[in-house]
Amino acid sequence: MMKGDIRTTVKKVGYIQGAGDFIPEFLRIAGIQVDVLKDEDFYGNIDAAGGSPNKLSQYDAIVMGIRANNTEKKLGRWMPFLWAYVKAGGNLVMQYNTNQDATVSQLGMYKFNIANKRVTEENAVVTFLNPNHKLLNFPNRITADDFKGWVQERGAYFPDQWDAAYEPLFEMHDTGEEPLQGSTLYAKYGKGNFVYTPLAFFRQLPAGNTGAARLLMNFLSAQKN
Template sequence: MAQAQAYSNLTGTIGGTLHLAVPNGWRSEPSTLRLSASKRGEKRQSDFTITPANLQEGRAEIRAALDSGRISYTEGYTRVTRDDLGSFYYFQPAVQHVSIVDVKVPKDLKVGYIMGAGDDIPTVLQQIGMNVTLIPAERITTENLTQYGSIVLGVRAYDTQKELVANNKKLLDFVSAGGTLMVQNNNSVGDFNSGHFTPYDAELSRARVSVEEAPVQILAPDDPVFHYPNEISQKDFDGWVQERGLYFMDKWDDHFKPLLSCHDPNEADQNGGLLVAKYGKGTYIYTGYAFFRQLPAGRSLQAAAFVP
């Protein structure tokens, strides 16, 4: 399903034909749609059913155009206003970028996601077919965690959700009973380290790898995380968006296994960006890699990494 919105910025009645330009072999229903607006500021939203074909992993685009008379409107704009600078209009093409990813999702896996500072990971995971439930942090004390196979903490969750700090033992008990817990980076290094949130000793640092093209070495190629349910290889780190990662661990107990290594030019290896440990019957994962930027960009590796 694709939605297109037309906005009239003209005085008086105006009409036109709205259509979508889709990749070769794809179909849009309806193929065209007649729209009209009778006054300035009027909006019209239309739904199109998109049927893709010949899918191969990669990227595609869907472009919208409204033909009215001899003019074809193919852009939208956002009005940006500040009292001391006035108003500006930011124009962008009416295009929807589509990422086609090949990701296997285990049957009956249910994931609980506790948001931190805010990210788009839950939406992306739902789009690839995963059963994801958003768990409000304030509900963690009463939530039945046994219904989930995996729980993911959003970016900076311990920094922003004090209920997690108070109920961290419940999360670790979930792991001990057989669940998988994935913790993403937190910025308050001192608070994280003094809180002892990890099941074994580990020390968070401000270490990061800023160069997105920095080579990544897989330290434990035989580890199941690289083979089930998706095969992850060196090529999956190509096309990374922005920095590789931030707030890596720099010290950890031997129960933790580092899975990846990378470094900025002329700097030492950073091995604390993705750590995994068995705890009781379950698995604890810490990641400083910037997955929260990769998933919205349609990177298949990151979607695969969030399928524990």
């Protein structure tokens, strides 16, 4: 059970099933409507401006489950609709994927390269590269305290190269290892927002970690700020 000050501004989230994580259950507990998206949800009427499909445009955010690009073979058909959703003013939050059995070669609107980079020390120091970034201040003000009490790891499969359109939010590393900045990448695209985050939310939310929950809510609220 989550305890603490966890604020959110979102009411309706679309979820793309991956290998399985706790995010749909967590969001429903928080009072947010979650729809697991199916093939038919990506087709239908295009709005008058030729933008995002009506079904997707109703969502405050769309979240991709862990390793969705490895498990959901329809993703190749869905990605153009997801990009159109973001361009028209949507918010897409994508969790970690691997390069093995990938459905699509380019997940982001701008390119990034997934690598086998990870931070396995759950208490590794996290440096905020831009403490004033909107994702770190709305609706929850994120501090170093929000990275306390994490379990098992900070995250894995961090990108090691990315387009200049992306802004990395954090730097962290295991003891004696190189500093890594690929744990969360943010980019504007058209009128919307895109977040790629291989941070281990799938481990932290079932463990009841309030800081991780606050950070995830900020990612989901990107379009509200």
